[in-house]
Amino acid sequence: xxxxxQLGSHVSVSEGALVxxxxxxxxxxxxxxxxxxxxxxxxxxxxxxxxxxxxxxxxINGFEAEFKKSETSFHLTKPSAHMSDAAEYFCxxxxxGFGNExxxxxxxxxxxxxx
Amino acid sequence: DGGITQSPKxxxxxxxxxxxxxxEQNLNHDAMYWYRQDPGQxxxxxxxxxxxxxxxxxxxxxxxxxSREKKESFPLTVTSAQKNPTAFYLCASRxxxxxxxxxxxxxxxxxxx
Numbered sequence: 001x002x003x004x005x006q007l008g009s010h011v012s013v014s015e016g017a018l019v020x021x022x023x024x025x026x027x028x029x030x031x032x033x034x035x036x037x038x039x040x041x042x043x044x045x046x047x048x049x050x051x052x053x054x055x056x057x058x059x060i061n062g063f064e065a066e067f068k069k070s071e072t073s074f075h076l077t078k079p080s081a082h083m084s085d086a087a088e089y090f091c092x093x094x095x096x097g098f099g100n101e102x103x104x105x106x107x108x109x110x111x112x113x114x115x
Numbered sequence: 116d117g118g119i120t121q122s123p124k125x126x127x128x129x130x131x132x133x134x135x136x137x138x139e140q141n142l143n144h145d146a147m148y149w150y151r152q153d154p155g156q157x158x159x160x161x162x163x164x165x166x167x168x169x170x171x172x173x174x175x176x177x178x179x180x181x182s183r184e185k186k187e188s189f190p191l192t193v194t195s196a197q198k199n200p201t202a203f204y205l206c207a208s209r210x211x212x213x214x215x216x217x218x219x220x221x222x223x224x225x226x227x228x
Contacts (some may be wrong), residue, residue, distance in 0.1 A: 043219035090157065094216070
């Protein structure tokens with residue numbers, strides 16, 4: 001069964017600094033990987049997805065993520081944090097071996113931006 | 116505009132009462148999902164449905180029930196058997212085939228006292 005680990009339940013960065021949110025996965029077959037963002041009291045919004053094409057994936061709001069098979073990682077980055085980036089971020093994996101029926105989510109990382 | 120609607124946004128109930136949460140989508144998606152979200156626990160799958168008139172239990176189905184009579188609708192009933200029903204409930208949908216990404220509604224916050 002696949003699983004997702006997000007290191008750091010809370011991350012704080014200064015406005016303008018690099019954002020790095022970590023995600024490691026385990027999967028028995030090549031996975032599809034996703035990052036979602038959630039603002040308070042709202043649903044999840046898809047930021048970006050990896051579907052075995054380019055290993056560096058660009059998403060919305062200036063975020064990008066790099067798929068590294070050797071490290072089983074899919075870390076999310078943004079070069080310069082903005083106050084509006086404060087939210088909770090979830091990494092998720094979909095197992096191609098099971099027809100992508102379900103997503104397995106990490107427990108989330110809450111990002112705080114320091115003015 | 117295509118999307119997923121959940122109503123109401125906030126719901127309050129007394130302990131011992133059943134309550135039904137609404138989820139409607141106009142994305143023409145085949146699959147629909149219900150998740151429960153509690154602080155620090157991420158999203159946990161309650162039920163999902165791949166096609167009309169069929170659904171499967173997720174990881175925490177006890178105390179919940181669903182129906183899928185129409186492609187657009189997937190209501191969730193929180194029964195009195197659910198021991199700790201206060202939570203944020205999220206509905207999602209996914210197109211058939213594809214790469215598995217799900218699209219989420221705005222959520223319903225249920226408080227049971």
